[in-house]
Every structure is written in structure tokens, then in C-alpha cells.
Amino acid sequence: MANNLMRAVQYSKYGGGADDLKHVEVLIPSAKKDEVLIKLEAASINPIDWKIQEGVARPFLPRKFPHIPGTDVAGEIVQVGSGVQSFKVGDKVVAVLGNGGALAEYAVAKEGSTVPRPPEVSAPEAAALPIAGLAAHQSLTQLAGLKLDGTGPQVNVLVTAASGGVGQYAVQLAKLANAHVTATCGARNMDLVRSLGADEVLDYKTPDGVALRSPSGRKYDVIIHCAHNIPWSAFEANLTSKGKVVNTTPGFCTVMSAAAKTIKCSKKQLIPLFTSPKKENLDFLVNLVKARKLKPIIDSKHPLSKAEVAWAKSIDGHATGKILVEP
Structure with missing residues (x-):
């Protein structure tokens, strides 16, 4: 911090993908109240990061250009703002950034979206948790009603794209809820997904492009949908009479479809997830990792100087687990 400058990666307009990421030096931000x-x-990259660059939240996000993207970070506190009571300089933490800023050497986070990182949890493990882990946690608990202490009734859960960022956590958390888990992924990741606890694993590459039917013939009470381009009809045919599909990456069409099904009073539900950075949920996940009850799967690590490689890999959509960037 000697010269008050830091290295960062930013973009200055919508669109452009990895080619529009620029390496810059900017002022280190200061912690406010x-x-x-x-x-x-x-830091880790989530699909929403590059979707914001594409304009999915336009004109609300980014709030201004140029923009340093990314939300999931782990590191050490070097400054606390007025009013902060939970942390001090030197604390190791994991945080969700409200306005981006992860692809840099320093970032500012709200006290309310920051949790302690115990020594048993590495920085890469912690950075791999926030958005993906919260999406899986909130899908299963808040929207599907599962109890992660295993005290609820056993349900049948399907997780699509189970080797991806959200899917890997959904499989593991569903098993903590004593669910029978069927999962879809590519052939190269089937053993990995089994190792995460999945009871049945399906290769998603079939002649019709959709493999959802359980080999044991089970209908699903809950589907945690982390993939793309699967029609509602494929889900509906494999759901129980009151089954729920939670879409973890909803677009406009998903929201409208969910509204239409509500209007029709269907007992089978399509529910869009809008992940919330709840501190208590993130702290719960960090402590599961500490107890080795949850394992973050890391696809790859990239230096900040090669952030565009990590960005392009995320856009490609075939990562196994989380993609990390390290200053």
C-alpha cells in the first residue's frame, strides 16, 4: 500500500467478453462506515459476473464504468471503517462484495456480508463458497424445505449439472439432508460426483440431449436445476405430484413460466432462485467446510495477471467446480 495503488482488472462497457478485460493500476479503496x-x-468467478458484463442486469449493474467485476473473496482485513464491531485488522475472512471488486489486490466489503474464516479453511476453499454455496443452500432449505441436519423426511432430489459450481454443493448438502440424490453431469465427471455422495449419476449427453429419468425409477420431489436448455416437459414427467423445480440461473422466461404455472394452480412448481448474501448462511457453509462435511471442488487457479483466461474458461461453461483468481 506504499504508493496507494493496486493492480486490478476491469471493463469499460457492456459486451466484449474476456477480450475486453483490461489490466490497470487504480487507487486502493478505503473502508467507509x-x-x-x-x-x-x-477470488472466484461466477457466471453472473460475465453475464453482468453481457448486460443481463442493464441498466442497474454495473453501477458505473469502468467496473472491476467479481463478488466472492477471501483474504485478510487491513482496515476497518467506523462502526465495525465484529472484525479487527489481521482477521482472516470470506465475503460477498455488493458492487463487485474481486479481481483486484484489495476490495471493500460490508461488515454484514463478511464472515470469519477459521484456520482450517484455506483461502481458495473460502473464496469458492459464497455465491455458488449460497445458491445451493437457499435452493434446498428456503425453497425446497429440506432440513440439512437430516431430521426431515427422506426425499428424492435430482441435481442437474452436478459437477459445476452450484451443483457440487447441492449434491453434498442434499446428502446432509438425508436425501436420495440423482445427479447429471458429463461422463468425465461421473466418478467425482459419486464421490460427493450422489446415489445415482447420469451422463447428460444422450441422443435427445436430456437424461433425467432415475435408473431406480424414482420420481423426484425436488429438482435443483443448474443446467440450461432443458424443457419443462422433461422435468414434469419425472416429478412427483407436488414436486418442485428450483432454477438456480433464472432468466426472464423462467420467471414468466413460474408465474404461468402459479396461475394454473399446478401442484408441480417451477421456482426461480434469486440468491441472497445472507451472513448466517455463509457462516454455516464455512463451518461445514471446517468440519469437513462440505468440500469445495476447485477447477483451476489463475493469477490475477491471467484473469482473462479464467474469465474465458467460465464463459465456456465446462468447468468442474469453481474457477479461482489469486492476486
């Missing part, structure tokens, strides 16, 4: 400044050790 109820904020902490974190020296980053690791």
Missing part, C-alpha cells in the same frame, strides 16, 4: 478493507488472497 460499516465496511472492511480486505487484502485479497483468492
